[in-house]
Amino acid sequence: QSVLTQPPSASGTPGQRVTISCSGSSSNIGSNYVYWYQQLPGTAPKLLIYRNNQRPSGVPDRFSGSKSGTSASLAISGLRSEDEADYYCATWDDSLSSVVFGGGTKLTVL
């Protein structure tokens, strides 16, 4: 059972917009930055979004992040087949003095 709750799966057709949610509490998302990672099959994770809504250079602007209270979300617009991957949210938890990850969301492009 992960401290951060994500839907196990999401799907969309090419060109669509999909959103992945990440729910936490006041000790984690509510008081710390949220990060999002993309993990393509058989590869190491890659940073997609940092500090809630910032994109590293090289990440397409189709990817966007937001945070409100104790929840965060990742939006992917103009869905493409290469976006098929696992997506994870993460943040610090002040009560646990640890980093916590969501359980991951497997995105399928239909």
Place this chain on the structure above:
Amino acid sequence: QVQLVESGGGVVQMGGSLKLSCAASGFTLSSYAMHWVRQAPGKGLEWVAFIRFDGGYKYYTDSVKGRFAISRDNSKNTLFLQMNSLRPEDTAVYYCAKDRADDYGDLIDYWGQGTLVTVSS
């Protein structure tokens, strides 16, 4: 460019020990905090340990406290994870990861390719 190369993984019997290393290049290791994160076969990411830029603070996930120790040698650009009293549930790919900052608050911006640790019973 940032490169993180893990080594030291392998097969070990339950109760045994392993020491993972992570060779860092392309950035100044002494300026950044570092993490170890693991991923059991077919499962999600699990954070394992954190070390501040100077080694002054270390944090661990509860399941490895007292068994694992994170350390760093900034002069050799290397991060370590000493793993003792290994259990079958420690079987995973272990990733070395660089933090965006020197201390607690930010998170990982670069990941290594991982090294597989298999604990047999």
